[in-house]
Amino acid sequence: MAETFPINIWINEERFKALQEAGLGGLLKEELAGMKVLIVPCNEAQRDKVLKLFPMAKYDAATTKSIELLPKYVKDKLYEMAVKRKTLNMMDEFVAGFAKAGDAFWNQDIA
Amino acid sequence: MELIGHGGKPLVERVITDKAEAKNKIKGLKAIPASRQMATESIGIALGFFSPLQGFMKRADVDAVVQKMELADGTLWSIPIVYDISDKEIHDYGIKAGMSVLLTRNGNPMAIFEIEEIFTYPKEEIAFKVYGTKEEKHPGVARTYAYKDKFLGGKITLVQSPKVREPYTPYFLTPRQHREKFKNLHWQRIVAHQTRNVPHSGHEWLMKHAFIAAHGELPVESMEVMGKAISGVLVNCIVGEKRAGDYIDEAIVLSQDGLKKYGYFREDIHMTTMTFWDMRYAGPKEAVHHSIIRANLGLTHHMFGRDHAGVGTYYDSYEAHRLLMSIPKEKLFITPIFVLEWAYCPHCGEVTCIGLCGHWNELQKFSGTKIRSILMDEVKPTRMIFRPEVFDIVMDAAKKYGFGSPFVTPEYLAEAAPAFSFEPL
Structure with missing residues (x-):
């Protein structure tokens, strides 16, 4: 299986309900004493694009093996897209959306 | 004197x-x-x-x-x-x-x-x-x-x-003032917790572990009464040069004190103070330096965990322990307490020491990166891993001092007031 470079989106109760309604509740994992996390997979190319588009982010190869330090607004948009699309395979669309619209992307509704 | x-x-x-x-x-x-x-x-x-x-x-x-x-x-x-x-x-x-x-x-x-x-x-x-x-x-x-x-x-x-600015003012004590405080508290043994982090439950248990180890063979009877403790934990936060992505110092100092304020430590056994120092990330050598500073504050013991003051992969996880163990007692002037990591065990349903729990394959280790990720997402962690009041303190500090973030941002680096200053004479 190809290696993935995930983004962890931590989920509160309100979002947990929304994800359940979107049929994505089963995709959540539990970590750290019951914390719920939505793990958005990225392939290597998507990881590199994310790190290029968001220079503050880092891939933590040592401990979590995930893309970390993405700002909240970025993860909020990822979450919103996952719920709308009812899938976690939306990184290409996400990256393309931001690359095209720039910061205006954050205020755009996901159709 | x-x-x-x-x-x-x-x-x-x-x-x-x-x-x-x-x-x-x-x-x-x-x-x-x-x-x-x-x-x-x-x-x-x-x-x-x-x-x-x-x-x-x-x-x-x-x-x-x-x-x-x-x-x-x-x-x-x-x-x-x-x-x-x-x-x-x-x-x-x-x-x-x-x-x-x-x-x-x-x-x-x-x-x-x-x-x-x-x-x-x-x-x-x-x-x-x-x-x-x-x-x-x-x-x-x-x-x-x-x-x-x-x-x-x-x-x-x-x-x-x-002149030390708010919110640091009550937390900055000179070595003499530290010693006066310890004397007033009747503490005979005091163990240092070195930190540049906001505390999750893993840190809290490290401190409890260190407290018990430092208290050692001293009597416990008097401690049945609040105010009669004879040993204490000093959280001594390092306040100095920051890098983007570090926790802001205000959040560190206030959240550490929050553990006492909200009763996770008794008020007669816990104290938070700060020392101005730019971390060198010298691993074992920095551990020795920290032991020197804390000996000067009047402490008797110092807790050292894994990867003390290290960075990247330059030092082995327990290299600081080995260096400290190699130093003759008469040269160190403080007793090191070596502690193992604490982690959450879903089987036990509690935070436990990895050196004690037998559910080795089930342990969920506290990852600093994961905790940061949770805080960045502004999701309140479960109380088992992060005390809710501590989370609130961190988020309040973000609003009040961090330009909205509990982490150092370019804006914080450019605009936060220095922690200390000097006045015209």
């Missing part, structure tokens, strides 16, 4: 508290602006955090520290404390050995510097011997390479006490 600090030497206190005397003593002295780091270390020297140092190191001390991890007189010391200066500044200010100058900070008088020696020392030698590498990507090495052309050695005397 004379107090004894590291090395069994008198605690250094070199501060002129009388304004008229200070004004008189600085008359005619050439004023030289000090960098933030040099100001930070002047405070460390003059208030006694770095006892027995009375000033910035001269060459003999630097050489002994670098080559033998001790001062020229044989006292244990692991990191050079040097005042760097450029050739141009030496020329422009007419600096010569034997003269005294007035160090200023932001235009205000800070300290009298009795310059006894102007010298050079190979920076690569410092880097390799202190940090174990010459790679510039090591932040301590980068700091060493960034030192200017020459070093000035000589005694430092503050001409006024630093």
